[in-house]
Amino acid sequence: MTSLYRVNYQLRPHRRDELIEFIKSTLVSTFVLQGDRSVYERTFQTIEDLMDEHRALAAVGDETPSRLKELIPTIGYFFTELKLVEAFRHYDSLYRVTLRKHIPISFNDIRHILNIAQAHAIAPNLKLITFDGDQTLYPDGDNFREGGLGRIICKLMEAGLCVAVVTAAGYANSPEKYEARLDGLLQMFRDRNLPPEVLSKFYVLGGECNYLFKTDKDAHLYTVPDEEFNLPQMKEWKQNEIDTVLDMSQASLVATLKELQLPAMVIRKTRAVGMIRVHHKAYISRENLDEAVLRCKAELAKTNVSIPYCAFNGGSDAWVDIGNKSLGVKVMQRVTGACASTTLHVGDQFLSTGNDFMARSACTTAWITSPRETRDILTILLNCLGHNITRDLPWRGPSRKISLNVICDSANDDDVVLVGEKEELGNWNPMQAPKFTRDPDTPGLFTFIVRPKSGEELPYKLARVSPEGKVVAWMRDKDLYLLPQPMEKTVTIHWQENEKDDVCADSAQEENAVVLKKTE
Incomplete structure (x- = not known):
């Protein structure tokens, strides 16, 4: 059967x-x-x-x-x-x-x-943003090194938001191990001289929901006692039921690796058991990791233990943890005073064999697949909050060209012009400003190539000019900035002249891409 x-x-x-x-x-x-x-x-x-x-x-x-x-x-x-x-x-x-x-x-x-x-x-109502670790903030198995993403996280905290890394990595009462994984981010906190009131908004919650750490005035992590953050239901967990879940999971994982002859070994922690590669060059297929996870779930389904657990495929390993990220997010909501509708969880494991899946029951979520996508979604958030992520960091090296694409379906025979304070941009006079090139194959698409000077921040606006030389419309309520680029970049702007939020930048732009911001 x-x-x-x-x-x-x-x-x-x-x-x-x-x-x-x-x-x-x-x-x-x-x-x-x-x-x-x-x-x-x-x-x-x-x-x-x-x-x-x-x-x-x-x-x-x-x-x-x-x-x-x-x-x-x-x-x-x-x-x-x-x-x-x-x-x-x-x-x-x-x-x-x-x-x-x-x-x-x-x-x-x-x-x-x-x-x-x-x-x-x-x-508009965001108070708490939580992140998975691997493949969300840093590559799987690596440490945090992404400067652009780090700067965005700093700006989120400076804007008053609480930030928490809610990770499956379980290092019981060992803040130094989490510091090693997040050293690039914590060092950025120090380099930016973030004040204590901002540093106090950063947390690390390990083992899904089991170990909480806060940040001191020197941007180092310290352990928060269990009684200060445990949810009431977590305080009722019985050790014999925890042992039952871990014992059954360990037996299942051992049987799986033997039967499938996987290059793996099983390790046991205080509140987790996992199947990991015997060395970093060993390979375990996604399908075999899923098989291991589903076998554990099938075995645990036969018991009547009430302890919540999470069996998941970690990408290169498989784990069964006590607790889950639904509880982890709720712990952070209790600590920070946030609620489901004011919390966003960002992660890459939202399939049923992933450990971010359960967070959906506790808050809103964003499903990403890489640290770059995390940066993209945070860029959108900061734009919504009215923050600029790169103006204080203009590129000082050799500048590369920037390709501006404007989509203006209502242009008809009008031209789109780039108006700025420089002579080459018309000195804010649209009649003397350079015109975008109309794409002959794509109606409504206009392109312009520009190369800002090193270290220069160039404000500009967009306008539509009729064939008779009259200004038809401006991009309303927006002042834009061109920053010099270390690499060639392309940014797309969607013209919606009658709405406030009329400019859409490519969410996949790099940290030094063209900046779109309102004038302060």
């Missing part, structure tokens, strides 16, 4: 997200029938309406299944509204999804759209 787990692996793959798959399937007909952008927008509006209805029923305690619940039985709760249409417009302006003829909208496209919508929704 075929086991239920084997059937689920084949027919209901654990490496899928049912909401994203649902959105993807609803857009298939639009792609097949070569629908234009308005058709895509209507589809996203319908999904947005379904989400709003789902939230409204849950908010009043109505147990009647929403239409979305009937379509996706596993759907959870949305802690904020999600403006999917606006997020889709933003994303489409950058990547031209609606103009693709051979590749339909993908899983990753939808993941990014959901992330953009969530970032815009949470920004």
Whole structure:
């Protein structure tokens, strides 16, 4: 007889997200029938309406299944509204999804759209942002080294937000081991001379939810006693039940590595047991790691222990931890005074064999796949909060060219001009400003190449000028800045002259890319 787990692996793959798959399937007909952008927008509006209805029923305690619940039985709760249409417009302006003829909208496209919508929704009320460690803040198994991401985290803390690294790495009462993993970030705290009131907003929560550390005035970590942060339910955990979970998991992992002849060994910690590679060059396939995780879950499902646990594929290893990230996020909410609708968790493991999956029940989430994507989503957050992440760090070396792309569907016969305080930009006179080049193959696309001087910060605006030489419109309420670049860069700007948030920068820009900011 075929086991239920084997059937689920084949027919209901654990490496899928049912909401994203649902959105993807609803857009298939639009792609097949070569629908234009308005058709895509209507589809996203319908999904947005379904989400709003789902939230409204849950908010009043109505147990009647929403239409979305009937379509996706596993759907959870949305802690904020999600403006999917606006997020889709933003994303489409950058990547031209609606103009693709051979590749339909993908899983990753939808993941990014959901992330953009969530970032815009949470920004006005955000109090706490939590991060996974590996593949979110630093490469898997590596330490924090990313200067651009570090500067953004500093700005989040300086803006008054609490920041916590909620990681599976379990080093019981050993702050020095966490400091080694996060040394690049902690050193940046010191280099920027962050005051104690800002440093106090940074936390590390290890072992999913078991070990809490805070930052002292010298940007070093120290241990917080359990009784100061443990949730009431955590205080009721019994050691014999913890031992039962770990014993059964250890036996399952040992049996798996022997049967599959994996180049691995099993290690036991105070509140975790894991299967790791015998050396860093050894390779264990994703499928075998998933197999190990699902076997552990199957064994633990046979017991009646009440201890929450998390069995997950860590990318190069497999672990079973006592506790989970839902509890971890709730611990941080208790410590910082945040709640589900004011908390954002950023991580890369949101599939059912990942350990970020459970955070969805405790707060809003952003699903990323690399530290670069983490930086992208934080850049969007900072833009929403009105912060500039690079103005205080202009590039002083040899400058490279910057390609500006302006998408202006309403331009018709008008020209788009780049107006600035320099003579070559017309000295703020649009009649003397240089014109963007109209793309002959793409209606509404205008391009301009510029190379700022080393160390120069160049303010500019965009204007539309008619063939008769009259100013038709300005990009309203925005002053933009060009900064010199160490590498060639491209930035895309979407023209929406009648709205306040009318400029969309490429969310994948590097730390020294073109800066878009309001005049202070």
